[in-house]
Amino acid sequence: xxxxxxxxxxxxxxxxxxxxxxTLYAEIIRRYQSRLRTVxxxxxxxxxxxxxxxxxxxxEAYTSLHAYDAAAPFYPWLKGIALNTLRMExxxxxxxxxxxxxxxxxxxxxxxxxxxxALEIEPRAEALRGCLNKLPAADAELVRAKYADAAPxxxxxxxxxxxEGALKVRLLRIRNALRxxxxxxxxxxxxx
Amino acid sequence: xxxxxxxxxxADYLDGGLDQAGEQELAALIHDDAALRxxxxxxxxxxxxxxxxxxxxxxxxxxxxxxxxxxxERPSASAARQTAEQVMARVARTPAPVALPRRRWEFLAxxxxxxxxxxxxxxKVFFAEDPVRLTSLVGVATVEKVSGQAFVLFTAxxxxxxxxxxxxxQVSHGLEVNAGALALKYWDGTRLELHALATGRLWLxxxxxxxxxxxxxxxxxxxxxxxxxxxxxxxxxxxxxxxPFAIVxxxxxxxxxxxxxxxxxxxxxxxxxxxxxxxxxxxxxxxTSVAVEAGxxxxxxxxAQMSVERAQL
Numbered sequence: 001x002x003x004x005x006x007x008x009x010x011x012x013x014x015x016x017x018x019x020x021x022x023t024l025y026a027e028i029i030r031r032y033q034s035r036l037r038t039v040x041x042x043x044x045x046x047x048x049x050x051x052x053x054x055x056x057x058x059x060e061a062y063t064s065l066h067a068y069d070a071a072a073p074f075y076p077w078l079k080g081i082a083l084n085t086l087r088m089e090x091x092x093x094x095x096x097x098x099x100x101x102x103x104x105x106x107x108x109x110x111x112x113x114x115x116x117x118a119l120e121i122e123p124r125a126e127a128l129r130g131c132l133n134k135l136p137a138a139d140a141e142l143v144r145a146k147y148a149d150a151a152p153x154x155x156x157x158x159x160x161x162x163x164e165g166a167l168k169v170r171l172l173r174i175r176n177a178l179r180x181x182x183x184x185x186x187x188x189x190x191x192x
Numbered sequence: 193x194x195x196x197x198x199x200x201x202x203a204d205y206l207d208g209g210l211d212q213a214g215e216q217e218l219a220a221l222i223h224d225d226a227a228l229r230x231x232x233x234x235x236x237x238x239x240x241x242x243x244x245x246x247x248x249x250x251x252x253x254x255x256x257x258x259x260x261x262x263x264x265e266r267p268s269a270s271a272a273r274q275t276a277e278q279v280m281a282r283v284a285r286t287p288a289p290v291a292l293p294r295r296r297w298e299f300l301a302x303x304x305x306x307x308x309x310x311x312x313x314x315x316k317v318f319f320a321e322d323p324v325r326l327t328s329l330v331g332v333a334t335v336e337k338v339s340g341q342a343f344v345l346f347t348a349x350x351x352x353x354x355x356x357x358x359x360x361x362q363v364s365h366g367l368e369v370n371a372g373a374l375a376l377k378y379w380d381g382t383r384l385e386l387h388a389l390a391t392g393r394l395w396l397x398x399x400x401x402x403x404x405x406x407x408x409x410x411x412x413x414x415x416x417x418x419x420x421x422x423x424x425x426x427x428x429x430x431x432x433x434x435x436p437f438a439i440v441x442x443x444x445x446x447x448x449x450x451x452x453x454x455x456x457x458x459x460x461x462x463x464x465x466x467x468x469x470x471x472x473x474x475x476x477x478x479x480t481s482v483a484v485e486a487g488x489x490x491x492x493x494x495x496a497q498m499s500v501e502r503a504q505l
Contacts, residue, residue, distance in 0.1 A: 022263060029256045034244065041240030045206065050240070051255070058259045099479060100215030104205065107222065107229060108236055128241050147246035153207060168203035175238040 010074035018065055029058055032075055036082050038125040043086050043109050053089070057082040086112050123189070124182050131181035139174050146171065197221075198228050206239045212479065261379065333376045335359040336383070340372015381429040382437060384417075425454045428469075440476075444492040447472045453484075465489040473498070 008016075010028070017025050036057060040050045061068075061081050068077055090109040097106040115121065132140060142160075145151045157164045201218040204210040210218065222229040335342075335355055342355040361376060375385045417424075417439045428437045430450030439446045439455050441462040446455055451469025455462065464473050466484045474481040477494045484490050490500045 023260060025263065026256050026260055029259055030252075033252055033255060034247075037244045037247070038241065041244050042237055045236040045240035045243070046208070047243055050244075054255065055259060055262065059262050062263050100212065100217070100219035103219040103223065104215060104232075108233065111233070124237075125241055125245065128245055132245070143242065144246070147242045148248075165200065168207075169199060172199055172203055172235060175235055175242070178242075179234050179238050 011070045014065060014068060014070060014074065017062075025062055028074075028078075032078055035075065035122060036078065039079060039082055039121050040086070042115070042121045042124075043111055044105065045108065046105075049105070053082065053085050056085050060085065083112065120186070123186055127182040127185035127189075128178065130185055131178050134181060135174070135178070139170075139177075142167075142170065143174060195228075198231070202232055202235055206235060333361045333378045333384075335361065335374065336377045337375035337385075338372070339374075340369065342369050342372060342374045378429075380431075382431075383427040385425040387423040387425070419455055419457050423454065423456045425452070427452045436472075441492075442476075443494060444476055445474045447474070451486075461491050461493045463489060463491045 008027070010031075013024055013027055017028070033054070036054055037050055040053045040057075044050055044053065057078070061078050064081070068074070086109060090106070090112050093102055093106040093109060097103045132143065135143065142156070145156055146153075153164050153167055157167045160167065198218070198221050201210065201214055201221065204214060205218055218232075222232045335357055338355055338357055344355045344359060344361070355374065369386055373385060373387050375383060377383050419439050419441050424439065426437075426439065426448075428448050428450050431437050431448070436447040436449050438448070441455065441457045443457075443460075443462045444464070446453070446462075446464055448469065448471045451471055452467040453469070453471055454465045454467070456465075457463075464471060464484055466486050466488055468486050470483060470485050472481055472483055473490055473492060475492050475494070475498060480498060482490055482498050482500055484500055488500050488502060490498055492498055
């Protein structure tokens with residue numbers, strides 16, 4: 001069954017979901033979840049918030065499948081729903097961001113005005129893969145421990161025989177280095 | 193303010209370890225300094241990209257399962273109408289009631305009786321006619337018990353029909369309870385009892401409704417309900433620690449991981465009484481929180497100080 005699902009086009013899957021094969025929608029989620037997460041995380045770094053936006057997008061897309069034009073590519077339509085979800089939250093926070101946490105979310109969501117089509121975001125994720133391979137071994141290991149293993153900073157600091165403060169600064173530097181590497185990669189790709 | 197202080201605050205924020213005061217300080221820093229704001233956004237962007245890059249297959253699969261559970265039966269508006277008609281046809285055939293053991297019925301009757309007496313007294317004293325309005329977010333439930341007049345509301349169809357035991361409830365459905373009670377059960381066993389002393393409406397809808405109504409609710413996974421007015425008793429099965437069950441009222445957000453408690457929304461306040469376990473109650477106007485233990489209660493108003501008291505039953 002899974003192999004058969006993988007061979008189906010998006011339009012074929014959508015047609016069958018519309019006809020009532022609800023669980024087949026799982027294949028759509030499988031195909032596009034990571035790309036959607038990449039886009040959403042550009043505007044909201046907190047994992048819980050990305051998860052919520054993602055859920056909203058996927059449920060909204062499902063309930064709006066009757067409006068999807070099967071002749072057009074599916075992912076741009078899906079991404080459009082994700083961006084609209086973000087825009088709604090941005091509009092809500094525009095009038096309600098007195099609290100610190102709300103302002104910090106608002107500032108990140110504000111990018112939707114500049115990067116409205118989110119065209120540059122996915123290439124950054126691609127570039128990140130290459131840049132992670134270029135990190136010094138110790139830094140790569142630290143990134144893996146923090147993000148893949150979700151190790152608490154206190155435990156990592158003890159393991160590396162350093163302070164939490166020093167570790168935080170090191171992570172800030174690593175993220176900055178990755179950002180500059182991504183920019184260079186994207187510049188090279190543009191000129192190629 | 194030093195760059196070191198900004199870096200410390202930004203690092204804690206990205207790690208999810210910044211408290212309210214820290215968030216306020218960081219917000220003020222980046223609000224006043226465009227360069228710091230850029231640095232913050234760069235760090236947040238990379239942090240987000242790194243988190244997505246390192247997600248495990250298990251986490252991705254979990255999202256798929258969680259989403260499938262949230263989906264209505266059919267995707268389109270016309271299909272939703274079709275589903276509603278099929279559901280109502282089933283209702284009209286009078287499905288068999290759920291049979292509970294006699295002792296359980298007696299216990300439920302006693303609890304319901306006590307709550308009804310208390311609720312009636314409070315209702316008479318404080319307000320004339322207030323509907324029980326509840327909006328459920330994310331999750332599928334089934335009607336377990338009905339007394340008085342109870343109806344299912346279909347938002348897409350703008351009509352209502354008689355509810356009955358065994359009726360499946362989906363996202364976007366609503367319930368209207370008149371001077372009676374309705375019990376519903378979620379797929380994980382979490383139970384709610386809704387009590388109305390006058391005509392009341394309860395809605396099952398999605399998260400967008402909560403934000404569209406301008407409620408200042410923190411994002412997060414887990415079942416959430418919007419109780420606009422009236423009385424709800426909840427028996428919450430143990431939830432995942434990072435996916436608490438939450439009831440949101442116009443004044444407060446009540447978060448639980450697993451417990452029994454009652455929420456009463458009056459004209460200008462929300463009262464929470466805990467029978468078992470422990471809940472966290474957060475006032476929406478300023479995000480002040482208190483913990484309420486078994487045998488305790490708290491009344492939340494927008495302005496007055498929140499104080500936890502012994503519950504009066």
